[in-house]
Amino acid sequence: MTRTTHSIQGLALGLLLLFSAPLWATELSPKQIQAALDKAYTQYKDIKEGANADYIPALAKVDPKLYGIVLVTTDGSVYSAGDVQSQVSIQSISKVFTMALVMDESGTAALAENMGVDATGQVFNSIYAIEQNKGAEMNPLVNPGAITATSMVKGNTYDDIWNKILGTYEAFAGRSLTVLEDVYRSEAETNQRNRAIAALMAAYGRITTDPLRATDIYTRQCSVGVNARDLGIMAATLANAGKNPVTGRQAMQAENVPEVLAVMATAGLYDDAGKWLYQTGLPAKSGVGGGIIAVSPGKFGIAVVSPPLDAAGNSVRAQKAIADISNALGGNPYQVTPR
Numbered sequence: 350m351t352r353t354t355h356s357i358q359g360l361a362l363g364l365l366l367l368f369s370a371p372l373w374a375t376e377l378s379p380k381q382i383q384a385a386l387d388k389a390y391t392q393y394k395d396i397k398e399g400a401n402a403d404y405i406p407a408l409a410k411v412d413p414k415l416y417g418i419v420l421v422t423t424d425g426s427v428y429s430a431g432d433v434q435s436q437v438s439i440q441s442i443s444k445v446f447t448m449a450l451v452m453d454e455s456g457t458a459a460l461a462e463n464m465g466v467d468a469t470g471q472v473f474n475s476i477y478a479i480e481q482n483k484g485a486e487m488n489p490l491v492n493p494g495a496i497t498a499t500s501m502v503k504g505n506t507y508d509d510i511w512n513k514i515l516g517t518y519e520a521f522a523g524r525s526l527t528v529l530e531d532v533y534r535s536e537a538e539t540n541q542r543n544r545a546i547a548a549l550m551a552a553y554g555r556i557t558t559d560p561l562r563a564t565d566i567y568t569r570q571c572s573v574g575v576n577a578r579d580l581g582i583m584a585a586t587l588a589n590a591g592k593n594p595v596t597g598r599q600a601m602q603a604e605n606v607p608e609v610l611a612v613m614a615t616a617g618l619y620d621d622a623g624k625w626l627y628q629t630g631l632p633a634k635s636g637v638g639g640g641i642i643a644v645s646p647g648k649f650g651i652a653v654v655s656p657p658l659d660a661a662g663n664s665v666r667a668q669k670a671i672a673d674i675s676n677a678l679g680g681n682p683y684q685v686t687p688r
């Protein structure tokens with residue numbers, strides 16, 4: 350090899366390093382990240398749109414002013430604004446983590462072949478969506494698919510199954526979690542519709558265990574108490590290939606994370622999932638307790654807790670704050686710099 354070839358190669362390598370590094374590294378300073386959170390917090394603190402969910406009576410009693418934002422980067426740095434301590438019930442955000450558990454236990458095909466992995470375009474507790482395709486062509490993030498996913502968690506007893514579900518949520522959050530008993534009781538007394546949904550999913554052979562037991566475990570999983578910090582860390586664990594960036598513990602198999610994020614992207618905000626993806630590009634999941642988590646793969650997880658919801662059942666402040674913060678920080682995974 351001649352000296353000229355060497356130096357050309359050296360130059361090429363140098364240029365490659367020089368120009369490729371900024372494309373991959375997170376270039377944001379802690380100050381910029383904190384400023385984005387503070388701005389969204391202040392901007393949306395006093396808005397009055399939306400209303401707490403009240404079809405579960407206990408949710409109507411939660412302070413509508415509660416508002417907290419947490420962003421956690423994949424290197425484990427935690428940023429926050431507002432109330433990040435007060436707990437709300439996790440509600441439908443739990444569906445993401447039960448889906449992850451079922452994928453880890455039974456493979457990603459198990460869910461796709463049973464209830465499906467497609468958006469319904471219907472509200473989250475739609476019975477019409479079940480009837481349309483005999484309990485298929487839907488996904489584990491709407492109630493029929495979610496109760497079915499819960500029924501697919503392996504275990505000999507109620508407690509075996511429950512402990513596995515709670516243990517999974519705890520691995521994602523990085524701390525011990527408990528059920529908010531008042532929320533659980535309130536929903537258990539009023540969940541006739543979910544019981545009907547589970548019975549119908551059993552009639553179509555999607556649920557093969559006792560549908561009432563599956564509904565009860567599902568109701569319990571929805572009542573787990575979490576704060577904005579917990580949800581931010583759970584989201585960041587998904588952003589970090591299933592490894593909790595704060596505890597360093599692998600909470601789910603890395604290879605299944607893309608499938609989890611795909612269902613979040615298409616169905617995480619129910620029938621508004623498309624609008625949300627259009628605005629942010631982020632896989633996300635909302636719950637009627639007022640939380641939303643969103644994931645910028647490889648970069649950060651973000652969560653906002655604020656109970657007042659819009660007509661689709663998604664937190665009003667959470668949607669606005671997450672969209673602003675992520676867009677300010679370059680969180681949209683579809684947005685790249687041309688080479």
Ligand code: GLN
Binds near residue numbers: 442473543637662
């Ligand atoms: N537990 C609630 C229900 O089943 C969860 C719904 C939600 O958060 N969208 O109705």
